[in-house]
Structure formats: structure tokens, C-alpha cells
Amino acid sequence: MAANALLLAYGFSQKKSVILLLACLLPVAAVAAYMEIMTQAIPVVYIAIKLERELLPHRETLITTFAEIRLDPLFAPLINAANVDDSAIRESILSLPRWRWLEKRIPILACGVCIVELSLFLISLTTPAYRFM
Secondary structure (H helix, E strand, O other): OOOHHHHHHHHHHHHHHHHHHHHHHHHHHEEEEEEHHHHHHHHHHEEEEEEHHHHHHOOOOOOHHHHHOOOOOOOHHHOOOOOOOOOHHHHHHHOOHHHHHHOOOOHHHHHHHHHHHHHHHHHHHHOOOOOOO
């Protein structure tokens, strides 16, 4: 997000609309990276919760607490399950669609920032002081 702020500042100082367009595309790239990272983290979190349940039964553990707080309701079936070896739970967790990560706060805020920056770009196109390139 620091790069986004730098692009905005540079675009305003140079009065070039194309830089504002690049700035409004940066949150979209950040959301895409976030979705990819979180999708790739699903198996890691699943295995960590499963190992914690086997090694430390009836205890509050780090990954389980993290999943309850930050990844709920995506991992709720696994956290609330008595048997972590249930194949139905395993398949439901590992086959989560990517769009489920869009329900979280980070992508929603990034999309809001993108919309605001896109409106700044469109306003700059109509202003004679701003050149496109």
C-alpha cells in the first residue's frame, strides 16, 4: 500500500493521468496476490490444525486459535469437529473456492480503494491540467 500512496503522490505532482490509472490497478493486484496466498495456505493450516489436535488434545493451540479468529467461518467445520480425520470435512476444507476469500475485510477495503482511485483517474481525464501521458 506504500507503493500505491507513492504512485498517487507522483501522479498528482506530475499531473499525469496514466500514473493514477496504474495506482488504481495496484489494489487489484494486491487482492489477486492475497487470494492466491490464502488459497495456497489452506492445506498448510489444515495440516497444522490436524497435527495440533493429535499432539496436544484438549488444549488451546496457536493455529486453531488463529483459524477461529481470522479464518472463521472457513475452518469452522474442522475446528468444531470431534474427528479431524473425517474425509468429508477434509474435502470441504481443501476444495474451498477462491471467491470465499473475497468476503474478508482486506479484499473489500482494497476494492473500495480501487474504486476511489478509479474515480480520481476518471476525474483527472476530464481536467485540462492533467495529461494522459
